[in-house]
Amino acid sequence: MEKKNIDWSNLGFAYQVTDKRFVSNYKNGAWDEGVLTEDATITLTECAGVLQYAQTCFEGLKAYTTEDGRTVCFRPDLNASRMKDSCERLEMPVFPEDKFVEAVKAVVRANEAYVPPYGSGATLYIRPYMFGSSAVIGVKPAEEYQFRMFCTPVGPYFKGGAKPITIRVCDYDRAAPHGTGHIKAGLNYAMSLYQIVDAHEQGFDENMYLDAATRTYVEETGGANFIFITKDGTLVTPKSDSILPSITRRSLMVVAEKYLGMKVEHRPVRFDEIKDFAECGLCGTAAVISPVGKINDHGKEICFPSGMDEMGPVTKKLYDTLTGIQMGRIEAPEGWIVEI
Ligand SMILES: *Cc1c(COP(=O)(O)O)cnc(C)c1O
DSSP, X not given: OOOOOOOGGGOOSOOOOOSOEEEEEEXXXXXXXXXXXXXOOOOOOTTBHHHHHOOEEEOOEEEEEOTTXXXXXXXXXXXXXXXXXXXXXXXXXXXXXXXXXXXXXXXXXXXXXXXXXXXXSOEEEEEEXXXXXXXXXXXXXXXXXXXXXXXXXXXXXXXXXXOOEEEEEOSSOSOOTTSSTTSOBHHHHHTTHHHHHHHHHTTOSEEEOBOTTTSOBBOBOSXXXXXXXXXXXXXXXXXXXXSOOOHHHHHHHHIIIIITOOOEEEEOOBGGGGGGOSEEEEEXXXXXXXXXXXXXXXXXXXXXXXXXXXXXXXXXXXXXXXHHHHTTSSOOOTTSEEEO
């Protein structure tokens, strides 16, 4: 397969159009077969459910080249099942999970020339999404939907290695108890833009959201779950019904326990415990793990002993093991690596 002439190691994290995308339409109560198309545009009624009432959800996963030259993706079945949960919560029809995984394979195969080579640090980011496409003016679910999946090559999330970031405790909430924080809905991101723009203006990389009801427990950032390492080497990760169940976080819990022999705790984490932890990181598909060096709580700084120069040693071990599994250097648990 001839690869595109792309400067892989200098790619940023931005959209770039590729050759083919998958499209399936839901009409009269059923999904059609779906097709791969070269058309990267969408024509919609001005009154589409997605435009009026934000009826839309999405997923994100990656395909990449392993050390031995295979094109693979990581746990796409979990993206399929999480999208099912999102659709059910938003009164949208579920796209069958097995067909979701087939569509991932079809899209990557059709754009194989854009899958970055092993060692470049770049990956092919895959974006499945669904939206209400028929006209809705009274508040109710749309009757017709479109499921789409495109892909775009993206650079290493952190150029020149993962430097620890500084985050701040945010005074706005991300997700209400019994709300939609646990699903991957566009609406959760629309209302986070104000906070992220403000955080950047104030010199912070991300917002740490606390639980909306009591503001005493740690939830997550706008797009990544937290992991903490205690001074005696236990992985602690916050549990709450309003946190989005990150596939990276769930995978790291397995890696910590089964590969590194660590103790793992998935439990509510009080904000006032954080000062006692040794390491902190954010996890998600895009960066795998971003180390956090400092948390600013209204001017009061919590500085982790791992410092601002590099990833903490345990975080680094977690990162190296998970990326080793993804890249085929370390044997993966059954079903984690899906060959295209
Ligand atoms: C997508 C997302 C994550 C990360 O999930 P992964 O499956 O690891 O990519 C974390 N938090 C939020 C709010 C998200 O939308």
